[in-house]
Amino acid sequence: MNVNRLRITQRLSRFIFPLLISGFLAVYTMQTSAASPRQKIDNKQLKMSITARSANQMAAFYEGREFPPSAIEATREACFFTVGIRNRLNDTLWHDITTWQILTTDGNIKPLTQADWKKTWQQRGVEQRFQSTFRWTLLPDSRDLRPGEQQGGNITVPRTDKTFSLLATFDTGADRKGKKYKVKFKNLRCLDEPAQ
Numbered sequence: 382m383n384v385n386r387l388r389i390t391q392r393l394s395r396f397i398f399p400l401l402i403s404g405f406l407a408v409y410t411m412q413t414s415a416a417s418p419r420q421k422i423d424n425k426q427l428k429m430s431i432t433a434r435s436a437n438q439m440a441a442f443y444e445g446r447e448f449p450p451s452a453i454e455a456t457r458e459a460c461f462f463t464v465g466i467r468n469r470l471n472d473t474l475w476h477d478i479t480t481w482q483i484l485t486t487d488g489n490i491k492p493l494t495q496a497d498w499k500k501t502w503q504q505r506g507v508e509q510r511f512q513s514t515f516r517w518t519l520l521p522d523s524r525d526l527r528p529g530e531q532q533g534g535n536i537t538v539p540r541t542d543k544t545f546s547l548l549a550t551f552d553t554g555a556d557r558k559g560k561k562y563k564v565k566f567k568n569l570r571c572l573d574e575p576a577q
Contacts, residue, residue: 418572426562427469431547434461434535435572446514451505459493459537460571462547466533468526472559475552476532477523483538484546493537494522525555544570 418433436457443453468474483490495516502512520534538545547566553559 420566420569422564422566424564425469427474427551427564428465428467429549429564430463430465431566431569432463433570433572434463436461436540438572442518443515446511448511448515449507452502452507452511452515455501455505455507458540460540461535461537462569464520464534464536465531466526467531468528470553471528472553473528473555474526474562475523475557476520476526476549477552478520478536479522480550481536482548484548485541485543487543490538490541490545493539495519496522498537538571540571542571544568 419430420432421430422428439456439461440453443456466474466476478492479494481492483492498515498519499512501507502515518535520532520536524532526532547569549564549566551562551564553562
């Protein structure tokens, strides 16, 4: 009887063990991919999310708007993150990406501003209509948000293979002289492209 149980166990293990392993790998892969591209902060001052976008996603978006190849190539040289911000204060909240910091182990990187992109477009001879469309997809460099108001758009950073943190500072008050708030998103990465 023990011999029969052993044989049955051996036969089952041939089928069940590979299923368990493949199931574990599928769950691990899903959790890793689902957790990495999007992060959120939700507190009494603001609600903010940041979602990493791949170079292929952004290229497809701009190709769909008939951007020239030179402009699409320029987008591949940056990392895109879609940011959403909602003001939860009973006061004006200001964002200014020129004060935001990208923190790496090798030092700080500044997010690319609209002026940086304008320079890129001019160097590549990109028509004004494409520049305007691109600017529309970006988070404004600086803007005030009234109580309950929200804003969204992309921020861009020079492409890097390093993990980094984003430290975002917000001013408050109509004159921007109120209390400052800071939020930090950790372990951000430029999304790697899927294997072709």
